[in-house]
Amino acid sequence: MASIALEIPRGAWRRPIGLPLENPGRSLPEPHVSIDDGYWQGVPLGGIGAGTIGRTYRGDFARWHLDPGRHRYEPLPACMFSIFVEDQSGRLSQALWTEAPSRELAAWPWRYPVGAGFYAALYPRSWFVYEWERLPVRLAVEQFSPVIPHNYRESSYPVAVFLWFIENPTSEPLRVGILFTWQNLLGFGWDHRVPGGGIHRSRAEALASGRMIGVEMMGGEGPAQEPWDGSWALAALEVPGVEVTYRTWFPAEGDGAEIWEDFAADGRLESDAGAISPPEGERAGAGLAATFRLAPGEKRVVPMALAWDLPIVEFGAGDRWYRRHTVFFGRSGRNAWEIAREALERYPAWREGIQAWQRPILSDPTVPDWYLTALFNELYFIADGATAWVVDPADPEGIGRFAQIECYDYPFYETLDVRFYGSFPLLMLWPELEKAVMRDFIATVPQADLTLRTIEANGGQAPRKLPGALPHDLGSPLEAPWRLPNAYRFQDPNIWKDLNSKFVLLLYRDYVFTGDRGLVESGWPAVRMALEYLKLFDRDADGLPENEGLPDQTYDTWPMRGPSAYCGGLWLAALEAAIRMADLVGDPEARSRYEDWLRRARESFEALLWNGQYYRYDALSPHRDSIMADQLAGQWYADLTGLPPIVPEPHILQAFRTIYDYNVRRFAEGRRGAVNGMRPDGTVDRCSNQSAEVWVGVTYALASAMLARGMEEEAWRTAWGAYHVTYEEKGYWFRTPEAWDERGDFRASMYLRPGAIWAIEWVRRR
Numbered sequence: 001m002a003s004i005a006l007e008i009p010r011g012a013w014r015r016p017i018g019l020p021l022e023n024p025g026r027s028l029p030e031p032h033v034s035i036d037d038g039y040w041q042g043v044p045l046g047g048i049g050a051g052t053i054g055r056t057y058r059g060d061f062a063r064w065h066l067d068p069g070r071h072r073y074e075p076l077p078a079c080m081f082s083i084f085v086e087d088q089s090g091r092l093s094q095a096l097w098t099e100a101p102s103r104e105l106a107a108w109p110w111r112y113p114v115g116a117g118f119y120a121a122l123y124p125r126s127w128f129v130y131e132w133e134r135l136p137v138r139l140a141v142e143q144f145s146p147v148i149p150h151n152y153r154e155s156s157y158p159v160a161v162f163l164w165f166i167e168n169p170t171s172e173p174l175r176v177g178i179l180f181t182w183q184n185l186l187g188f189g190w191d192h193r194v195p196g197g198g199i200h201r202s203r204a205e206a207l208a209s210g211r212m213i214g215v216e217m218m219g220g221e222g223p224a225q226e227p228w229d230g231s232w233a234l235a236a237l238e239v240p241g242v243e244v245t246y247r248t249w250f251p252a253e254g255d256g257a258e259i260w261e262d263f264a265a266d267g268r269l270e271s272d273a274g275a276i277s278p279p280e281g282e283r284a285g286a287g288l289a290a291t292f293r294l295a296p297g298e299k300r301v302v303p304m305a306l307a308w309d310l311p312i313v314e315f316g317a318g319d320r321w322y323r324r325h326t327v328f329f330g331r332s333g334r335n336a337w338e339i340a341r342e343a344l345e346r347y348p349a350w351r352e353g354i355q356a357w358q359r360p361i362l363s364d365p366t367v368p369d370w371y372l373t374a375l376f377n378e379l380y381f382i383a384d385g386a387t388a389w390v391v392d393p394a395d396p397e398g399i400g401r402f403a404q405i406e407c408y409d410y411p412f413y414e415t416l417d418v419r420f421y422g423s424f425p426l427l428m429l430w431p432e433l434e435k436a437v438m439r440d441f442i443a444t445v446p447q448a449d450l451t452l453r454t455i456e457a458n459g460g461q462a463p464r465k466l467p468g469a470l471p472h473d474l475g476s477p478l479e480a481p482w483r484l485p486n487a488y489r490f491q492d493p494n495i496w497k498d499l500n501s502k503f504v505l506l507l508y509r510d511y512v513f514t515g516d517r518g519l520v521e522s523g524w525p526a527v528r529m530a531l532e533y534l535k536l537f538d539r540d541a542d543g544l545p546e547n548e549g550l551p552d553q554t555y556d557t558w559p560m561r562g563p564s565a566y567c568g569g570l571w572l573a574a575l576e577a578a579i580r581m582a583d584l585v586g587d588p589e590a591r592s593r594y595e596d597w598l599r600r601a602r603e604s605f606e607a608l609l610w611n612g613q614y615y616r617y618d619a620l621s622p623h624r625d626s627i628m629a630d631q632l633a634g635q636w637y638a639d640l641t642g643l644p645p646i647v648p649e650p651h652i653l654q655a656f657r658t659i660y661d662y663n664v665r666r667f668a669e670g671r672r673g674a675v676n677g678m679r680p681d682g683t684v685d686r687c688s689n690q691s692a693e694v695w696v697g698v699t700y701a702l703a704s705a706m707l708a709r710g711m712e713e714e715a716w717r718t719a720w721g722a723y724h725v726t727y728e729e730k731g732y733w734f735r736t737p738e739a740w741d742e743r744g745d746f747r748a749s750m751y752l753r754p755g756a757i758w759a760i761e762w763v764r765r766r
Helices: 257-266 336-362 369-377 380-384 416-422 424-429 431-444 499-514 517-535 565-585 588-609 633-641 649-665 696-708 712-729 753-765
Strands: 013-016 052-055 061-065 080-087 090-095 117-122 125-130 138-144 159-167 174-183 199-207 210-218 231-238 242-251 284-294 299-309 312-314 320-322 388-390 401-403 449-454 461-465 547-550 560-562
Touching (some): 080 257, 159 174, 159 284, 174 231, 199 231, 210 242, 210 336, 231 242, 231 336, 320 388, 424 499, 696 753
Antiparallel strands (some): 013 117, 052 061, 080 174, 125 138, 138 159, 174 284, 312 320
């Protein structure tokens, strides 16, 4: 274990511990106030679908996504790391948080000095390096969960590993203690109380690498019956020279004097072996301490693990599922200790798996460090996006069902128009999960749900789902995902003009990347149905579906009328993809029909929308001559997947040059990404809130499209603007929003679409 060295890779985002941010971004007031917890954020811990916990760069555990679809932000002081050091001049003990609680645990020494060290993050790993003049030791911790590409086992684990690196740089021996305390969060720590207070008990067992010692917190002896029930465990490895002691219980709402005075006396705890049921109704904590001596110049690595086993997922309509990790640990909910054991045994292999995956990208000298920062850290959403990865009862040994949310403000799973941009990391790193999602969309195409719903934008009535119309989403955690698609009802998704084309393009993209012909063969009837349905909106027989003068696509407050560059271009690319898929499945009749449609549509697209410099926003709206950043979204996918150009080659480059000149360079001095809409006179299109916004995912997609066309300087400058606002200027790290305005104020934090940055990596790998 001592051979494991502290190593913070190139590209890791860094910030002084607890340093406030001047002029952070704020939530935009319109159309509603988004979740805004501020910039105190950090890398989330926890596997895919396991529930996640966010530890901020000031040292507290504050963001809780343990229950899919439910966001809670609240620092819990009892969930804490603390340090003890004794040298010849005396003793020092300190909780490692730059803030202090308002009431509880008042006896603990809080307010670690702001700026005394730094935090670094390169998902899924993060680091605290403590540099305080009062600390006679060099102290750092690396924390991570085993979120490893192409790994469909450990990536689902509800576990976090903490590797403490300690060195004595002095000329005298030191005594060091590291205290890890945790609040029992069964009942999610707030809304439920486990009957009788549950059970806390100490445990110890021999492993090949040492003795595992810690505390297990359970709701009871029998299997968990509720989604808030299960078990938690915190454990450390005792090896020669390291003593691990513990407290099975302490009041997390009191002043904390008893446990702190115990720890501060000698850096250890007076272990209270056995089991205890904390008083019912009280917030209870547990703690463990690793204590050791360091000779001058000596180094030591101390591993600790936190694990939780909350096996049941329940959604708003009452549907219940078992989380993915139960395939490997059973469904009782009493297996947190076993998960922690595997972490303490396997963490070197997990760490090496993460490093081996990232190393080739990090060692590429042709890419800037800021790109690496954004590329890897935007992956936080794979686990943190209210992610559900559950066992499919119809195939309990299979890959399971998977879904990530659009965002917590818009709680919809696998929003189709958004995942068109944001699903690249899922496809490129966990392709079996991407294919599972697409199989779920394939199944929805012929489905009908004629239940009438009120459309929020206009008060009208519309069926929930019409056959042939792709759903906006696969459901909501507030209802019944997979069983009730189309939870969205701000607009009527049955008349959207981008969803069906995007479905066809996603299916073809996934085939191109995976080579799985079976995906195309199983989806072909749905492709044909989707295209026939969308063709019905070509009411004037010009080959292009007409937008209806209201927001009927992903820009759902920005209306289009008549043929539009955005939806028309997606239609052209979808027809090209369908022609390729018709060849794959051997359907010459469909191929011939789509060729006829494409020929007519391409002629109309050029005649109606090309103006010599760019493709007009649409053909008939009052703002039809606006310059849309996303006007060539269809061409973007055509280039990514090797399809023929949807428009003449010279027009592609000219349009991208115009977009770069207007939407990037002339907006906010070229420092905030690509604004969605610009007028030909160089002013921002303010006909809607969305036309005047930068969409982070669209900016990354545009950069990818430019890069695919050889516009390297323009591509990197465009993408840099999105990185700059997120990680340098406005404090959106680990909550990257959908959008911001010219000031940098945001809408819809923690959003799916920014995963489009991985489309840049797609182009680079070609």
